[in-house]
Amino acid sequence: MEAKQKLTLACPALTLSILQELGVATEIFNLWFQMLQQVKRSGVRTNFRREHDKKVCCLGLTSLLALPVDQLPGEALERIFRATLDLLVQYKDQLAEAAEEEAVDLDDMDGFQTDDDGDGSDKEMGVDAEDGDEADSIKLHRLAAQL
Template sequence: MLQQVKKSGLRADFKWEHDKKVCCLGLTSLLLLPADELPAEALGRVFKAALDLLVAYKDQVAEAAKEDEAEDDDDGMDGFQTDDEGDGSDKEM
């Protein structure tokens, strides 16, 4: 499931940040197994899969941060405070 991609090149599974995090946690827990219980070939595959998933997660978080920043810039307020960002002076009233 980790290597499956669509024709567009995007992952078929593990699309959401939470899915990637949970899968990475599971894969990294396998790295704690004693060497005699996890063959070297399997260890390499687990390590590579965890690393690929972590890179994809990092890229997804960075992309989400860029989108959030772009949305903040496009709110039309040009740095003016909204009611939610008040300075607390309404508590005195």
């Protein structure tokens, strides 16, 4: 095995062993899974809403799947599989929505005319202040579409 592959396999095992030595592994995983399941009253996810956030969580969870079975209890393995699948479905849906919005934006653009009045307000797009990262992403997609 190459050194890079050995390091890749050792990182999750080392991290998990350190968390277990400190006695916080269960608490951290419970918190992580709780954060993955939290939703607002509107049904929108509270945490890990951006594409990047979902990717990072999926990478972290899938790295745990490479661990030997004896390092993870059966219940934890089941939760990891379920959380990973849920995140991947959410990520796929988010990509489809972004592609659909981009297609709609391209269809709406005749010449370079837009419906914007130029103030750049996030409120027009229905975005809260706490959704700033998503608003930036939407703005970047629209600018790219205009170019």
